Amino acid sequence: RLMLTLHVPSKSMVVWEKFSNQSMFEKKLYHYGTFPGSFLWGVSSSAYQIEGGWNIDGKGPSIWDKFTQKPGNIPGSANGNVACDSYNRLEEDLYMLRALRVKSYRFSLSWSRIFPDGLRTSLNQKGVDYYNRLIDNLLAYNITPMVTLYHWDLPQALQNINGWDNITIIDIFNDFCDFCFATFGNRVKFWMTFNQPHTIAWSGYGLGQIPPNVKMPGDAPYRVAHNLLKAHAKAYHTYDEKYRKSQGGLVSIALNADWIEPTDVNVPREVVAADRALQFQIGWFAHPIFKNGDYPDAMKWQVGNKSELQGLSESRLPAFTEEEKAFIRGTADVFCINHYTTKIVSHITARLSPQSYEHDQDLSEAEEVDSPTTAISKQRAVAWGLRRLLNWIKEEYGDPEIYITENGVSTDKETTFDDTARVFYYKTYIDEVLKGQISIFNINLFFVQGYIATSLMDSFEWLNGYTVGFGFHRVDFTNPNRPRTPKYSAHYYYQVIKDNGFPLPDDERVLYGHFRKNFIWSTATASYQVTAKRHREQEEPKSIPLVCKHPLTVGATEKDCKPSGILFILVVMHCDLPKER
Ligand code: GBH
Secondary structure, eight states: OOOHHHHOSSSSHHHHHHHTTTTTHHHHHOEEEOOOOOOEEEEEHHHHOOOOOOOEHHHHBBBHHHHHHHHTTSSGGGSSTTTEEEEEEEEHHHHHHHHHHOOOEEEOHHHHHHHHHSGGGGOOHOOOOHHHHHHHHHHTOOEEEEEEEEEEEEEEHHHHTGGHHHHHTHHHHHHHHHHHHHTTTTTEEEEEEOOHHHHHHHHHSSSOOTOOOOOOTTTTEEEEEHHHHHHHHHHHHHHIIIHHHHHHEEEEEEOOOOOOEEEESSSSSHHHHHHHIIIIIIIHHHIIIISSSSSSSSHHHHHHHHHHHHHHSSOSSOOHHHHHHHTTTTTOOOOOEEEOOOOEEOOOOOSSSOOHHHTTEEEEEEOOSSSOOOOOOOOOOOOOHHHHHHHHHHHHHSSSEEEEEEEEOOOOTSSOOOOHHHHHHHHHHHHHHHHSSOOOOOOOOEEEEEEEOOOSBOOOOGTTTSEEOOSEEOTTTTSSSEEEEEEEEHHHHHHHHHHHOOOGGGGSSOOOOOTTTTOOOOOOOHHHHSSSHHHHHOOOOOSOOOOOOOOOSSSSOOTTOOOOOOOOOOOOOSSOTTOOO
């Protein structure tokens, strides 16, 4: 413990101290109880994944439109041209939301549907009308809209000027946000600027897997993240200065994080490594926003040292000025977290070349092999990781109000109704959230205000196309009408929302009382288990001994076996048939 205190810089090491030595029993214990009455249950979606209508009513193309038009980029050459056709099927979407009885719906705005070329001068009123209709209908049904301003679908016109790698985009994004606050903010009170800036920076500009498919793992992700943080902060201040007073909403950003468990919690270096992994993932954005306006020490140290060893004159991690730090610090009203899985990391000394955000971390990552796999590789269902992550966030960022803005699991597209894996996932993951609301085993509480399940219906799942589904509803993508059908999990989630959690079922309640007077108490065994070998060999049974009336005493008579008032229960035996039969 002392060693850990000395080596793990972050206060949040207490999470590993408290939890990592939990027994299997403690880890898997099911906790019954309910959430506070105000708990915000919801489901999520995002524009490109569901809307379709990619080139109608004036919408401009986004980087995802461009990427998916090229055959072979996505399995089955899938794209979001039609997707769930939500642009034309608002009524169907609203019907599902009402049927689930959710309290909130998290969706995103397609920037290029509102500003086709990304700029305010290109305003497309039909796009605005669509979102007005959606928002008005949600409110009419008492469903709180939670709006993501940017869920990865940058207007292609802005990519032509280098997208998030060009600092001028900070002001351009701010114009878009300003317009959305002004236009929808009288009804929308929950805003998220970005969905998963980590994915935008690393998958988009480092690995180059998602658009804009830039493969510059050594520096572009850091530059892009720097711009995303400034863009977020700028939009936050715009809301603060122009809209907060009259509209009274809140602004945040949806960060994503896997939980990270060290390979060996008793080796300080490994706990430091796990903490470092979280700092590079969630701390990259959360540390500046929720702590001091600057990157985590672990990142500054690692990237700085590597850069020096690589002979660079300055760190590949850009630095903020004091003014910028003050501008970024404190720019989120609540903590929004997207979470899916848990990974195990260990410390390594990574190679210096090529330069990469990945190697900068000096970590290697493995799967949590005791947990069930899901339809997407390396995305195991590890429910207990969620509670640890929430506790880590609580410790690291000073007990913020937390919303879980995405959590869910995929099943393959053949699973159309009986999605028991999804039911099990929600049942166990939501229970980990519940455990944090109530003090058990004296373990600290965190404050989760809402839970948004991903997702409302099967959708275009980015690089996985339509091969997997996260939805409570199945969508038949081969049918032009895109019919939606509730899966088993939809019924289950409806019940969880209705019960506001997991009230103790009647058959789990502890009962005190007496059995009726003539109740027969007994005990059981099987002949083979109690008969000596010698005895069995002497007495070759003439018939199959299916029924033994005297399980306790071999050779006893019926009289011997019936002490007054006690009857022996007949034991049916299947396992000791004579060999020749
Ligand atoms: C979520 O990300 C998305 O936010 C959500 O829109 C989506 O519905 C959900 O995943 C399920 O697909 O393969 O290049 O995209 C979850 C966190 C981080 C997991 C990035 C996949 C790999 C990058 N994701 N990660 S890529």
